[in-house]
Amino acid sequence: MATRVPGPLTLQETPAPERQVVASVQGLTRRFGERTVLDRLDLEVARGEFIALLGRSGSGKSTLLRALAGLDGEAEGGLSVTGSVAVAFQEPRLVPWKRVHANITLGLAVPNPKENADAALAEVGLSERAGAWPLTLSGGEAQRASLARALVREPDLLLLDEPFSALDALTRITIHQLVLQLWSAHRPSVLLVTHDVDEALLLADRVLVLDAGRIAHESVISAERPRHRDHPDLTSLRTTLLSALGVSPEGTS
Numbered sequence: 029m030a031t032r033v034p035g036p037l038t039l040q041e042t043p044a045p046e047r048q049v050v051a052s053v054q055g056l057t058r059r060f061g062e063r064t065v066l067d068r069l070d071l072e073v074a075r076g077e078f079i080a081l082l083g084r085s086g087s088g089k090s091t092l093l094r095a096l097a098g099l100d101g102e103a104e105g106g107l108s109v110t111g112s113v114a115v116a117f118q119e120p121r122l123v124p125w126k127r128v129h130a131n132i133t134l135g136l137a138v139p140n141p142k143e144n145a146d147a148a149l150a151e152v153g154l155s156e157r158a159g160a161w162p163l164t165l166s167g168g169e170a171q172r173a174s175l176a177r178a179l180v181r182e183p184d185l186l187l188l189d190e191p192f193s194a195l196d197a198l199t200r201i202t203i204h205q206l207v208l209q210l211w212s213a214h215r216p217s218v219l220l221v222t223h224d225v226d227e228a229l230l231l232a233d234r235v236l237v238l239d240a241g242r243i244a245h246e247s248v249i250s251a252e253r254p255r256h257r258d259h260p261d262l263t264s265l266r267t268t269l270l271s272a273l274g275v276s277p278e279g280t281s
């Protein structure tokens with residue numbers, strides 16, 4: 029007698045978890061005078077996904093981030109964000125006359141801000157510097173403080189505008205690991221603007237290229253993390269992304 033082996037049917041019986049959208053941008057246009065920087069741009073950010081956004085200098089990456097952060101009242105088109113948003117910029121933007129822990133919880137309405145600051149600083153490995161003045165921090169420490177300040181807000185959407193670009197190569201590696209660790213623990217959706225194709229390949233689920241005001245290219249990366257830059261999938265994606273950016277892998281256009 030034939031026995032029925034539970035095969036692919038079992039899989040089909042379990043419905044896939046529904047994809048939740050945290051941010052949705054439809055036909056977003058931003059003009060500065062005569063110049064159209066974002067031109068009817070469409071983008072959806074799913075809950076928990078890690079997106080890297082590449083694009084030439086001046087292509088409108090920061091403009092898009094500012095719109096998503098609710099910092100730009102003049103963008104036209106549809107834009108909706110579900111939940112809270114936090115931003116970390118290229119320069120950490122700490123207030124110099126407040127100590128690190130006070131910077132972390134600046135403007136945060138919680139009963140015990142010091143406790144929240146301590147927890148966030150511990151997560152980024154900066155507990156020892158809680159009482160320090162921002163100007164006495166190293167570049168990497170200041171950027172970790174900036175991450176702690178974003179984290180303490182428990183954002184649904186974390187916007188990172190080239191936060192690692194000023195750091196030396198070794199500090200960047202450490203911060204990449206930290207960001208992945210924080211992302212795994214808290215699972216915000218992340219939109220990371222970067223100029224660094226390798227950074228995008230190491231961190232993101234999806235890499236987008238902004239060009240002529242729209243998302244001109246999308247690559248999905250399914251390689252397991254932690255990733256090694258020499259992973260064959262990444263090597264071919266690197267070539268694809270560089271060509272989407274108008275650069276040949278050797279660096280000659």
Ligand SMILES: Nc1ncnc2c1ncn2[C@@H]1O[C@H](COP(=O)(O)OP(=O)(O)OP(=O)(O)O)[C@@H](O)[C@H]1O
Nearest residue numbers: 060061065083084085086087088089090091092223
């Ligand atoms: N407030 C503003 N007034 C006028 N032009 C602006 C303003 N903000 C941005 N722009 C212009 O819009 C274009 C896109 O700027 P944006 O800062 O978004 O570029 P970006 O992709 O972030 O560049 P980069 O990689 O150099 O940071 C640029 O040409 C910039 O000069």
Ligand SMILES: [Mg+2]
Nearest residue numbers: 089090091189
């Ligand atoms: Mg920018």
